[in-house]
Amino acid sequence: xxxxxxxxxxxxxxxxxxxxxxxxxxxxxxxxxxxxxxxxxxxxxxxxxxxxxxxxxxxxxxxxxxxxxxxxxxxxxxxxxxxxxxxxxxxxxxxxxxxxxxxxxxxxxxxxxxxxxxxxxxxxxxxxxxxxxxxxxxxxxxxxxxxxxxxxxxxxxxxxxxxxxxxxxxxxxxxxxxxxxxxxxxxxxxxxxxxxxxxxxxxxxxxxxxxxxxxxxxxxxxxxxxxxxxxxxxxxxxxxxxxxxxxxxxxxxxxxxxxxxxxxxxxxxxxxxxxxxxx
Amino acid sequence: xxxxxxxxxxxxxxxxxxxxxxxxxxxxxxxxxxxxxxxxxxxxxxxxxxxxxxxxxxxxxxxxxxxxxxxxxxxxxxxxxxxxxxxxxxxxxxxxxxxxxxxxxxxxxxxxxxxxxxxxxxxxxxxxxxxxxxxxxxxxxxxxxxxxxxxxxxxxxxxxxxxxxxxxxxxxxxxxxxxxxxxxxxxxxxxxxxxxxxxxxxxxxxxxxxxxxxxxxxxxxxxxxxxxxxxxxxxxxxxxxxxxxxxxxxxxxxxxxxxxxxxxxxxxxxxxxxxxxxxxxxxxxxxxxxxxxxxxxxxxxxxxxxxxxxxxxxxxxxxxxxxxxxxxxxxxxxxxxxxxxxxxxxxxxxxxxxxxxxxxxxxxxxxxxxxxxxxxxxxxxxxxxxxxxxxxxxxxxxxxxxxxxxxxxxxxxxxxxxxxxxxxxxxxxxxxxxxxxxxxxxxxxxxxxxxxxxxxxxxxxxxxx
Ligand code: HEM
Numbered sequence: 080x081x082x083x084x085x086x087x088x089x090x091x092x093x094x095x096x097x098x099x100x101x102x103x104x105x106x107x108x109x110x111x112x113x114x115x116x117x118x119x120x121x122x123x124x125x126x127x128x129x130x131x132x133x134x135x136x137x138x139x140x141x142x143x144x145x146x147x148x149x150x151x152x153x154x155x156x157x158x159x160x161x162x163x164x165x166x167x168x169x170x171x172x173x174x175x176x177x178x179x180x181x182x183x184x185x186x187x188x189x190x191x192x193x194x195x196x197x198x199x200x201x202x203x204x205x206x207x208x209x210x211x212x213x214x215x216x217x218x219x220x221x222x223x224x225x226x227x228x229x230x231x232x233x234x235x236x237x238x239x240x241x242x243x244x245x246x247x248x249x250x251x252x253x254x255x256x257x258x259x260x261x262x263x264x265x266x267x268x269x270x271x272x273x274x275x276x277x278x279x280x281x282x283x284x285x286x287x288x289x290x291x292x293x294x295x296x297x298x299x300x301x302x303x304x305x306x307x308x309x310x311x312x313x314x315x316x317x318x319x320x321x322x323x324x325x326x327x328x329x330x331x332x333x334x335x336x337x338x339x340x341x342x343x344x345x346x347x348x349x350x351x352x353x354x355x356x357x358x
Numbered sequence: 359x360x361x362x363x364x365x366x367x368x369x370x371x372x373x374x375x376x377x378x379x380x381x382x383x384x385x386x387x388x389x390x391x392x393x394x395x396x397x398x399x400x401x402x403x404x405x406x407x408x409x410x411x412x413x414x415x416x417x418x419x420x421x422x423x424x425x426x427x428x429x430x431x432x433x434x435x436x437x438x439x440x441x442x443x444x445x446x447x448x449x450x451x452x453x454x455x456x457x458x459x460x461x462x463x464x465x466x467x468x469x470x471x472x473x474x475x476x477x478x479x480x481x482x483x484x485x486x487x488x489x490x491x492x493x494x495x496x497x498x499x500x501x502x503x504x505x506x507x508x509x510x511x512x513x514x515x516x517x518x519x520x521x522x523x524x525x526x527x528x529x530x531x532x533x534x535x536x537x538x539x540x541x542x543x544x545x546x547x548x549x550x551x552x553x554x555x556x557x558x559x560x561x562x563x564x565x566x567x568x569x570x571x572x573x574x575x576x577x578x579x580x581x582x583x584x585x586x587x588x589x590x591x592x593x594x595x596x597x598x599x600x601x602x603x604x605x606x607x608x609x610x611x612x613x614x615x616x617x618x619x620x621x622x623x624x625x626x627x628x629x630x631x632x633x634x635x636x637x638x639x640x641x642x643x644x645x646x647x648x649x650x651x652x653x654x655x656x657x658x659x660x661x662x663x664x665x666x667x668x669x670x671x672x673x674x675x676x677x678x679x680x681x682x683x684x685x686x687x688x689x690x691x692x693x694x695x696x697x698x699x700x701x702x703x704x705x706x707x708x709x710x711x712x713x714x715x716x717x718x719x720x721x722x723x724x725x726x727x728x729x730x731x732x733x734x735x736x737x738x739x740x741x742x743x744x745x746x747x748x749x750x751x752x753x754x755x756x757x758x759x760x761x762x763x764x765x766x767x768x769x770x771x772x773x774x775x776x777x778x779x780x781x782x783x784x785x786x787x788x789x790x791x792x793x794x795x796x797x798x799x800x801x802x803x804x805x806x807x808x809x810x811x812x813x814x815x816x817x818x819x820x821x822x823x
Contacts, residue, residue, distance in 0.1 A: 204590045207598055207618035207631075262799050269768035276764055280757045289619045291630045291751060292551060296429045298397035305558030308390035312383050318528075319379040319647075337390075345397070 082146075083193070083200040086155060089125035090193045093158070093159035093186040096122055100178030105250055118164070119182060123162045126189070130155060133202065137194045141232035147218040151200045154192035156218070158235035160226035161185040164267075168230070172263065174255045176235035213285030220281055221303075224274030225338050228310075231267035232335035236262050241327050242325060264331055265317060272310045299356055302341040309334040376440075376447035385441050392437070396428045438685065444538050445532045453529060460525055465504060467517045471793075472776035478803045479809040480790035483816035487513045487779050487786050488763035493815045501808070502775065513735075513780040520773055527767030527796065532764050537756030545749030550574060556582035557637055557739040561605065565744045569735055576744075578624065579605040583613075585634055587740040598631050600740040606807060624678060626746055633741030636683060636694060646676065649726055658732060661694075669727065674702040676710070685711055742810065771796045775808065 087164075097120035103112035107283055133146040146152045165181040238260045244251035254260065282300070283293040294300060313330040316322040322330075373751075375381065377393050378430040398461040399420065409417045424431030434595065491514050499505040502518030546783050552565035552574055555590065561581040563783060583601040590596050597617055614622045621630040640662055646669065647656035661669050685695035695713040702708075712731045713719050721728045751768060760801035775792040790809040794801035 094582055137589055203592070204593055204594065204596065207596070212617040259799070266797070273761070273764045277761055280761065284754070284757070285619075287750065288621070289630065290632065291621065291628050291743050291747070291752065296396060296401065297551075299431075301393050301397045305390045306395050308386045308393070312386040312390070315382050315386070320383070 082129045083135055084130060085125055086129035086189065086200075087193045088346060089129060090186070090189045091121035092118060092125055093162070093182070093337030094261055097183040099185045100175060100182050104176045104179040104253060107250060107253065112178070114140045115175065115178055115182075116169065119162060119166060119178065122185075123159070123166060126155065126159045130159060137202050142202060144205055146202075146214050147215055148205055148209050149199075149203065151192050151198050153218060153222060154188050154198070157222050157225060157229075158185045158192070160187035161188060161229050164226050165222075165230055168263070172255060172259065176253050177234065177237065177255070179214070180237050184229045184233060203276055209288055211285055213288065213291065217278060217281040217285055224271045224278050224343065227267045227271030227274065227333050228331075228338050231264045231271060231331050234264045235331040235335075236269070238264065238328040240323065251321060257324065261327065266329065267329060268310060268313060268334070271309075272314065272331060275303070275307055275310065289352050299341065299345045300309050302337065302345050305340050306334060306337040309337050324338050364603055365711070368449065373447060374450075376443050377451040378444075379448070381440075381444050382448070385437060385444060389437055389441070392428075392434065395425055399425050399428075401429070402427055426546065440538070442536065446534055449532050455714075456525055456529070459782050462522075464506075465517075465519055467506075467515075467774070469515055469774065469776060469778065470790040473778070473789065475791040475793065477805065478789055479805060480787065480789050481809065481816075482782070483786045483788055483813075484784075485786060485816055486784070487781050490779050490786055490788065490816055491516070494812060496778070497811070498775065501638050502773070504680070513786065516775075516777040518777075521770050522772050524544050524770040524772055525768070527763055529768065529769055530763030531760060532763075533762035534756045534758075535761060537752055539626050539704075540756075541749035541756055543749065544601045545747040549745070549747040549749060551743070551745045552669030553632065553741065553743050555633075555635070555739045555741050556580060557586050558582055558737055564719065565742075578611075578628070578642075579608070579628065581605060581610075582740050585635060585737070585740040598634055598740075600631055600634075600742070602629065602742075617814070618663060625665060626748065628745050630743040630745070631740070632743040635739055635741065637737040639741055639746075640735060642678065642696065643732045644676065644678070645730045645732045647728050649728060671750070672703060674700065674729075678712075686715055687713075692719075696734075698724070700727065702726065768796075773801060773804070775805070776810070786816075788816065 096115050098117035099111045099118060103109065103115060130146060136146055137146065147156060161181065162185040165178065165185065167173060169178060176201050193300070232313070237254050238257060241254045241257050241260065286295065287293040309330065313327060313334060317327055317328065403426070405417070408420070412420065420426060424433065428434055433453050458812065493504070494516055495507060497782065498516050498518040498525060503520045505515055505516065505518040550567055552567040554562055554565040556562050559582070561579045563579045564573050564575045566572070581603040582602055584601045587598050588596045590749065599615055599617050602613070602622055603610045612622070612624055616622045616629065616631050618631045621628045643658060643660050644667060645656070645658045645687050646667070655670050661667050661678065663678050666675045668675050675697055678696050681695045682697060683694055684691050685693065685697065692713045693715045695711055698710050698712065699707050700710050708723070708725065710720055710723065710729055712729060714731060716735070717730050772795045775790070778789040780787045790805055790812060792801055792805040
């Protein structure tokens with residue numbers, strides 16, 4: 080089987096895991112949650128194998144490059160990092176309700192890659208502008224950042240829901256305590272911010288080595304900076320003005336909207352970045 | 359930060375305005391929102407294109423607001439200047455206090471603060487205070503860079519701490535932002551960015567600047583010896599390559615093939631592969647044959663643009679008038695083509711299009727003669743981006759400092775630990791407590807782990823003493 084095949088199957092494994100996490104949370108059952116963790120781990124293994132296999136395939140085709148250069152490949156890597164970071168957090172904090180909010184994001188990323196008719200999964204050779212080691216550094220760091228922000232987004236929604244929980248028996252009470260959600264969100268945002276910064280920086284260094292300018296205000300660059308401004312606002316509001324809880328959660332949601340726009344929305348704007356709409 | 363809003367001194371008021379984090383948040387959000395404008399409105403297009411897209415009235419309004427070149431507009435630059443002043447003033451305002459905390463030789467400890475901590479851990483040990491002290495001290499001193507033991511009348515206090523300097527993390531990040539802005543300023547004052555097209559075999563010594571469109575002389579010559587483009591089987595471009603020679607006073611001093619992502623650097627000026635094109639071909643070889651073979655002839659002739667070719671037996675003449683990069687036929691682009699006129703002896707002159715990609719194209723015309731391009735001289739020009747930016751090293755320094763600063767600010771904390779060992783008859787009571795200026799949850803877990811270790815040490819060796 081080729082890598083696209085493995086990744087298509089992984090999409091369904093992720094769907095199953097996401098469903099089990101939600102089921103376990105809504106029906107307050109522990110067993111489906113445990114199964115969900117196993118299924119999610121199998122999915123992650125599939126995702127990683129698909130990624131590596133695609134790398135090998137590109138060598139067999141005589142193209143030989145890391146699978147990180149178009150929309151399909153970036154989505155596959157995005158799903159991989161979300162699943163990986165989520166599973167690490169689940170191990171550390173031992174609460175599977177987070178899976179109901181984080182894991183569907185990994186599923187959606189991979190489903191969009193595998194199922195959308197607009198996204199080609201063909202392994203294509205690199206156009207000259209993308210032949211640079213900075214490309215790999217740039218894509219890897221950006222997507223680690225995006226994945227951290229994605230999970231922070233899921234946790235922020237949990238936080239906002241959790242605050243509305245009134246009755247003791249509510250399924251929302253199964254969430255981690257608000258204090259923990261708040262702290263964890265912030266930790267993820269710091270991780271994301273560090274990697275977003277490195278992502279923007281490696282992008283700038285790459286642009287400088289390819290075109291002789293490190294910054295050109297093209298829409299993709301500008302939107303990544305807008306995202307950076309939003310999260311920078313969040314960090315200052317929290318460190319200096321003592322913002323916590325709900326306001327941070329909302330800023331985190333706004334920040335993730337900016338991330339999504341940087342990733343997908345920019346293709347709708349006039350501009351010349353490398354991931355065209357057809358990927 | 360000191361709040362001092364009632365101060366009558368206007369100088370002080372301005373200082374305080376710029377020292378405010380409210381201003382930071384406001385500026386960052388304003389920058390985030392206004393930056394969107396330039397991504398929605400394409401920048402630096404021609405006025406005609408804008409009038410066409412937005413209409414006369416909106417065009418005027420946008421134009422007054424500098425929306426068509428907004429990242430260089432006075433108001434956007436003003437926001438950035440405010441941000442810079444904000445970081446500088448705020449850091450100056452707070453740095454002395456932070457520095458006082460960071461630079462102490464003997465870190466102060468307030469044991470009572472640790473005793474009151476509600477996540478502290480207590481346990482009993484059968485061993486004496488001094489034995490425990492001897493066991494704990496090396497352990498704590500290894501885990502923390504600074505450690506100190508104090509004797510009290512009830513027993514001993516062990517303090518340990520590390521990462522005091524990480525309180526400077528935010529200043530490091532802010533310094534990196536200053537580096538970036540200073541680097542950008544240097545670049546915009548002393549740098550330039552332009553482009554030049556060089557036909558194969560030719561030499562230039564000036565470029566055209568991108569922003570002002572002015573001619574800018576270089577103090578050396580660039581010659582393009584060769585340009586080549588290769589394609590993958592799928593037809594997408596694989597590599598653009600220009601063989602360039604730099605000449606000083608007509609003598610070659612440097613030679614290099616450049617490709618995208620691998621520029622040539624000379625005297626701090628970087629020359630990048632950026633585009634290419636083919637040049638009007640001067641000479642070509644035509645093949646002309648008659649449609650009906652029995653009648654026929656088929657001959658080949660070398661010619662130049664504008665030079666008529668006589669058909670045999672006085673049947674007329676053909677002249678190639680033009681070469682184009684993108685000929686149109688039936689509303690579709692058919693690529694590079696020669697365009698000429700066929701004038702038969704009898705009848706009207708007709709236009710002939712000879713696309714290079716479709717050698718049999720002229721058959722479709724259904725004329726008496728079929729004309730094709732058999733061979734032609736192909737020449738390229740290379741499009742180079744030429745940039746000089748002395749600010750880049752400063753910007754790159756800013757990049758590195760920013761990554762380090764963010765890492766320190768986010769993930770390394772100032773951690774302090776206090777262990778109190780108190781005599782309780784023959785045995786001892788131990789308290790372990792710790793604080794951290796960030797990631798408090800993580801610190802609580804760390805204290806738990808450390809106290810488990812300590813508990814292990816205070817029992818294993820001599821449980822009966
Ligand atoms: C984008 C431009 C930035 C501006 C204009 C800015 C401005 C400020 C200001 C005015 C303060 C309060 C005064 C002070 O403590 O020095 C502050 C604090 C702080 N900033 Fe920034 N900052 C920027 C970027 C960043 C970034 C990217 C980070 C990420 C690490 C950061 C981290 C911090 C931290 C951690 C503090 C709190 C300092 C403390 O606790 O003493 N800043 N910033």
